[in-house]
Amino acid sequence: MxxxxxxxxxxxxxxxxxxxxxxxxxxxxxxxxxxxxxxxxxxxxxxxxxxxxxxxxxxxxxxxxxxxxxxxxxxxxxxxxxxxxxxxxxxxxxxxxxxxxxxxxxxxxxxxxxxxxxxxxxIDEKISRDIMSRRGQALFRHRLLERYSYSCAISDCKTIYALEAAHITPHSEEQSYHEGNGLLLRADIHTLFDMHLISINPATGKVVVSNACCQQYNKYKDKPISPMPDKEYIEKHFKIFEENN
Structure with a gap:
């Protein structure tokens, strides 16, 4: 309200x-x-x-x-x-x-x-506005910050200025700001997640990483995600990951 x-x-x-x-x-x-x-x-x-x-x-x-x-x-x-x-x-x-x-x-x-x-x-208004456009809607990001204890769900990065609210099913496809359709991710991991080069296996709840990613991201393979987003969104994302990789 x-x-x-x-x-x-x-x-x-x-x-x-x-x-x-x-x-x-x-x-x-x-x-x-x-x-x-x-x-x-x-x-x-x-x-x-x-x-x-x-x-x-x-x-x-x-x-x-x-x-x-x-x-x-x-x-x-x-x-x-x-x-x-x-x-x-x-x-x-x-x-x-x-x-x-x-x-x-x-x-x-x-x-x-x-x-x-x-x-x-x-912070300078223009820079702030540019950052905010990448971070996502304010209330959605706030809920994800609380949900993931101010840490990237995959990398555990706690540098708050680098953390973004990631939609699992893109906002262009579904206008949902429910936290079950979101992850708190470091900016670079957010990009790879949106490109389906990183995903989460819904059967195991663990991170999967494409071979197209450089070696530095391999350390996140099999990282358990907690709390898990809603299964329906992860299943859809993981299916595209499997098709592309």
């Missing part, structure tokens, strides 16, 4: 407010003072539900790429996100364990963040 927040002035600061749709939003939010997670691409804000159950309090904890960083004040957060008074932000509601998450799905999803000492920097 999608919801809209407004950057509402409050004293010398701002808050994220959902008052324009509070009648149906209150039933979706936790109770006042309970924790909620707000996600702007790779920036994760842990906060609590504020007064009247339709405002969010100031950040309690902040993370970039799953690593805790210094806590941001509300003014710092609004400035970092390049937002202004009365601007709206679209979110999609998701679950993270027992917690509710709000995942930004509009202009803020194209922002990538890096920490340099105690300073959070935004």
């Amino acid at each position: 999608k919801v809209i927040a407004t950057v509402e002035p409050k004293g010398d600061s701002h808050v994220f407010s959902f008052k324009e749709q509070k009648s149906n939003f209150k039933s979706l939010l936790p109770e006042v003072n309970e924790e909620i997670i707000v996600i702007f691409n790779n920036l994760e804000i842990h906060t609590t539900v504020g007064d009247r159950q339709y405002r969010l309090n100031a950040p309690k904890k902040c993370k970039i790429n799953g690593k805790e960083i210094k806590k941001l004040s509300y003014p710092e957060l609004i400035k970092t996100l390049n937002l202004s008074s009365n601007q709206t932000v679209n979110f999609e509601i998701a679950n993270k364990g027992n917690l509710i998450s709000l995942v930004a799905i509009d202009q803020t999803e194209n922002l990538l963040f890096m920490e340099n000492g105690n300073t959070i920097k935004t």
Whole structure:
């Protein structure tokens, strides 16, 4: 479900407010003072539900790429996100364990963040946009990052900037953002997977590698994949791998 927040002035600061749709939003939010997670691409804000159950309090904890960083004040957060008074932000509601998450799905999803000492920097907008076009839809990638514990499902690479959300059945053939049709893959392995030069044997749940790949990829042969994607998607992908190799 999608919801809209407004950057509402409050004293010398701002808050994220959902008052324009509070009648149906209150039933979706936790109770006042309970924790909620707000996600702007790779920036994760842990906060609590504020007064009247339709405002969010100031950040309690902040993370970039799953690593805790210094806590941001509300003014710092609004400035970092390049937002202004009365601007709206679209979110999609998701679950993270027992917690509710709000995942930004509009202009803020194209922002990538890096920490340099105690300073959070935004990656150049054009570079960020190019990277994001390869990484895949924000909520889909977020779900796969959680599912595969921020590691490439095949190589175990944990360099978050190199990880992409891979559709098993291409998005052009099936408009599905279900995580059962996805894998979190390092960029080069994503390319080989899309070319059916790397696949997963649905009978064994292990990686198979084409002889067309150079030797450096042989180390991934027979790597067990956990959790496995949905069988129907892997079977279709593996069948094409077998036909081509």
